Amino acid sequence: MHVRKLLPALSAGIALALSGAALPVWADINVGVTLSATGPAASLGIPEKNTFELLPTTIGGEKVNWIILDDASDTTKAVTNTRKLIAEDKVDVVVGSTITPNSLAMVDVVADAETPMISMAASAQIVNPANPKTRWVFKTPQNDALMADAIAIHMKANGVKTMGYIGFADAYGDGWLTEMRRSAQTAGVKIVAEEKYNRNDASVTGQVLKLVSANPDAVLIGAAGTPGATPQKELVARNYKGRIYQTHGIANPDFLRVAGKDANGTVLPIGPMLVYEQLPDSNPLKKAAAEYIGKYEAKYGKGSRTTFGGHAWDAYLLLARAVPEAQKKAKSGTKEFRAALRDALENTKELVATHGVYTMTPQDHNGLDNRARTMIKIENGNWVLAK
Amino acid sequence: MDLSIFALLVQDGITNGAVYALLALALVLVFAVTRVIWIPSGEFVTYGTLTLAALQPVNNAPPAQPPGTIALVVGMAVVAGAMEFIACARHGEIPRIPVRLLKWTALPLVIAAAAWWLARIELPLWAQIVVALALVTTLGPLLYRIAYQPLAEASVLVLLIVSVAVHFALTGLGLLFFGAEGSRTPPFSSESFQLGAITVSLQSLLVVLTSIGLIAALALFFGRTLFGKALRATALNRVGARLVGVSPNLAGTATFTLAALLCAFSGVLIGPITTVYYDSGFLVSLKGFVGAIIGGLVSYPLAAAGAMLVGLLEAFASFWASGFKEVIVFTLIIPVLLWRSLTAHHHEEDDE
Numbered sequence: 178m179h180v181r182k183l184l185p186a187l188s189a190g191i192a193l194a195l196s197g198a199a200l201p202v203w204a205d206i207n208v209g210v211t212l213s214a215t216g217p218a219a220s221l222g223i224p225e226k227n228t229f230e231l232l233p234t235t236i237g238g239e240k241v242n243w244i245i246l247d248d249a250s251d252t253t254k255a256v257t258n259t260r261k262l263i264a265e266d267k268v269d270v271v272v273g274s275t276i277t278p279n280s281l282a283m284v285d286v287v288a289d290a291e292t293p294m295i296s297m298a299a300s301a302q303i304v305n306p307a308n309p310k311t312r313w314v315f316k317t318p319q320n321d322a323l324m325a326d327a328i329a330i331h332m333k334a335n336g337v338k339t340m341g342y343i344g345f346a347d348a349y350g351d352g353w354l355t356e357m358r359r360s361a362q363t364a365g366v367k368i369v370a371e372e373k374y375n376r377n378d379a380s381v382t383g384q385v386l387k388l389v390s391a392n393p394d395a396v397l398i399g400a401a402g403t404p405g406a407t408p409q410k411e412l413v414a415r416n417y418k419g420r421i422y423q424t425h426g427i428a429n430p431d432f433l434r435v436a437g438k439d440a441n442g443t444v445l446p447i448g449p450m451l452v453y454e455q456l457p458d459s460n461p462l463k464k465a466a467a468e469y470i471g472k473y474e475a476k477y478g479k480g481s482r483t484t485f486g487g488h489a490w491d492a493y494l495l496l497a498r499a500v501p502e503a504q505k506k507a508k509s510g511t512k513e514f515r516a517a518l519r520d521a522l523e524n525t526k527e528l529v530a531t532h533g534v535y536t537m538t539p540q541d542h543n544g545l546d547n548r549a550r551t552m553i554k555i556e557n558g559n560w561v562l563a564k
Numbered sequence: 565m566d567l568s569i570f571a572l573l574v575q576d577g578i579t580n581g582a583v584y585a586l587l588a589l590a591l592v593l594v595f596a597v598t599r600v601i602w603i604p605s606g607e608f609v610t611y612g613t614l615t616l617a618a619l620q621p622v623n624n625a626p627p628a629q630p631p632g633t634i635a636l637v638v639g640m641a642v643v644a645g646a647m648e649f650i651a652c653a654r655h656g657e658i659p660r661i662p663v664r665l666l667k668w669t670a671l672p673l674v675i676a677a678a679a680w681w682l683a684r685i686e687l688p689l690w691a692q693i694v695v696a697l698a699l700v701t702t703l704g705p706l707l708y709r710i711a712y713q714p715l716a717e718a719s720v721l722v723l724l725i726v727s728v729a730v731h732f733a734l735t736g737l738g739l740l741f742f743g744a745e746g747s748r749t750p751p752f753s754s755e756s757f758q759l760g761a762i763t764v765s766l767q768s769l770l771v772v773l774t775s776i777g778l779i780a781a782l783a784l785f786f787g788r789t790l791f792g793k794a795l796r797a798t799a800l801n802r803v804g805a806r807l808v809g810v811s812p813n814l815a816g817t818a819t820f821t822l823a824a825l826l827c828a829f830s831g832v833l834i835g836p837i838t839t840v841y842y843d844s845g846f847l848v849s850l851k852g853f854v855g856a857i858i859g860g861l862v863s864y865p866l867a868a869a870g871a872m873l874v875g876l877l878e879a880f881a882s883f884w885a886s887g888f889k890e891v892i893v894f895t896l897i898i899p900v901l902l903w904r905s906l907t908a909h910h911h912e913e914d915d916e
Contacts, residue, residue, distance in 0.1 A: 215736070215739055215744075216843075217843070219739060219744030220743075220744040220745045222744075223743075223744055346886070346887055372886045373886045373887040374882070374886060374889075375847075375889075375890065376841075377841060377843070377844045377847050378838075378882075378889075379580055379583070379834060379837075379838040379844075379848065380576050380579075380580055380837070380838060380878075380879070380882070381882065382572060382573065382576035382879060382882070383573055383576065383879050383880065383881070383882030383883030383884075383886065383889075384882050384883070384886045386569050386572060386573065386883060387883055387886075390569065402744075402745055402746075403745045403746040403747075403839055403841070404746065404839065404841075406746075406839055407838065407839055429745070431743075431745035431746070432745075434747075435745070435746060435747065435748055435839055
């Protein structure tokens with residue numbers, strides 16, 4: 178290498194770096210988003226991505242850049258994305274990811290970088306227990322425990338004494354089984370069969386035969402999206418007469434399309450937003466949900482609503498309240514701003530969003546209560562509020 | 565476990581096994597003739613189902629958007645045509661260009677155009693199946709021309725790596741075309757009948773019978789026809805076959821057409837009995853592969869039997885130990901590989 182040639186290039190580089198540093202910081206608010214728009218969780222990640230495309234470009238009078246990355250439902254990719262967002266894009270807050278394993282892996286990264294994070298995944302483990310790491314982490318979806326309790330209460334009220342469980346052979350299915358064991362015990366419902374299957378399984382005949390032969394009063398299917406239809410259809414084909422419960426993971430139009438008439442009578446817990454038209458006007462969620470779903474369906478078509486998109490919108494609503502608070506204390510793009518934003522998120526009180534009303538505390542970084550759930554029934558391809 | 569449960573599990577196992585058997589046959593066929601371990605075979609299954617699903621009417625009206633497979637056929641036809649053009653120009657075979665372009669670009673484009681037109685009108689189910697099969701089958705030879713033919717002389721390992729790449733490309737395109745959620749196609753028949761104490765659904769019976777029919781047809785094709793024998797000759801010795809006038813390119817194209825048809829047909833068969841996702845293909849082809857391995861990647865009857873075994877094992881494993889189902893199915897391959905490597909004499913087919 179010629180030193181003479183190198184030297185001017187080097188000095189030019191230094192000059193450039195210095196001028197960059199000398200520029201006044203007119204930093205916009207940068208929000209880094211990593212979500213699972215491809216891979217196994219794509220059916221959850223895509224409506225979230227669609228929702229981010231609806232969001233306003235200013236919060237509190239300051240320009241917001243939504244930097245959206247796809248993590249392909251892959252844990253390693255989610256961590257890489259998070260590092261990239263923090264190191265290169267200097268984001269003030271990270272939103273994501275769509276699924277629990279990814280979100281859990283991101284916790285360490287955001288805690289090290291002292292950047293707040295809002296997860297759109299369901300598991301309570303993401304924010305619990307409160308410790309110096311989860312101090313930086315919040316999440317919008319309801320805890321599985323909240324939903325499992327709703328199912329157990331509904332079962333008890335309808336005279337169910339024994340239940341069978343069939344769920345995904347992954348973190349989602351196992352998580353639900355754990356929660357359901359606890360809720361069922363509290364409600365005095367006995368779990369008589371526990372079966373597992375894979376999302377892509379061509380057939381669940383074996384598992385369903387075993388469930389049916391245990392003859393439970395009700396069966397809970399712990400699945401997300403259209404794969405939830407596979408055991409549902411098989412149970413109907415095997416003439417299972419008991420009640421079928423699903424989890425809120427299946428609540429999208431595609432499930433109704435694939436399950437068809439076999440889904441009739443199925444009961445599931447859900448964020449009230451999905452059936453906002455049927456809520457009484459006194460319910461504060463009705464207005465928030467109407468605003469979001471109105472915007473979403475105007476762009477993506479009637480009936481395209483999903484609860485997953487709602488989790489993304491709620492993350493925005495949290496930010497829309499917290500960012501102006503943080504702006505009072507520090508300039509965006511600084512460490513102080515990130516800390517102030519975290520404090521503001523933790524101080525969120527009675528924020529009416531689409532899924533529920535958020536009241537955060539240092540111990541509870543989810544902040545939802547019973548207002549964030551309702552039981553619905555599937556009737557002829559429609560979601561109907563269950564009485 | 566009582567008799568009725570046993571019978572239901574056997575029926576389930578045989579139905580799935582029949583589909584795996586078709587895939588195992590396609591894998592053996594492709595490997596024997598072209599030495600390609602055809603991982604993307606599963607994508608042809610999913611494309612078969614999902615293309616058919618995309619042709620289904622929505623709210624009693626023809627679908628607003630024709631299936632994305634059409635765009636893929638058009639794109640690949642253009643690329644294949646360009647490759648042929650360059651290859652001919654390089655070798656100074658200018659007079660051959662029109663014929664080659666007719667074959668590689670015009671023909672697929674005609675199929676795509678016909679499918680595009682047919683997608684807009686209301687068709688009976690069998691006609692939709694024909695359209696879906698025609699589209700997906702066209703992808704087979706085009707894929708061979710674009711991805712494999714330029715590397716036909718490469719080692720098995722290189723071809724395997726190409727297969728992995730093609731698999732990922734097709735899965736990604738599948739997500740783009742068909743979306744993340746799964747689909748089912750309407751059943752050919754929702755009838756079922758009693759066979760003693762057992763209820764047999766006509767749909768599963770149809771799957772098994774079609775598979776047996778196709779297996780018999782393949783056996784006839786390779787045993788009795790000149791073209792089939794020529795393909796077998798290429799499989800045994802590429803150079804020798806070339807010397808007696810069998811074009812390896814033609815053999816490769818024909819093989820991929822046949823294999824694509826087999827896989828697309830499996831897709832159409834399983835569409836009504838299971839939900840198919842854009843990424844379902846890999847696991848299905850992997851199970852077909854286990855079957856094919858049992859047949860040593862050369863024997864059609866053994867591969868079909870192996871695939872049946874996989875189907876049955878899967879059905880019973882899902883009854884007894886659903887959490888370990890895949891573990892049990894794929895563990896099967898270890899003793900089979902051990903047994904094969906101990907008994908079969910080793911031959912390095914890269915030394916030819």
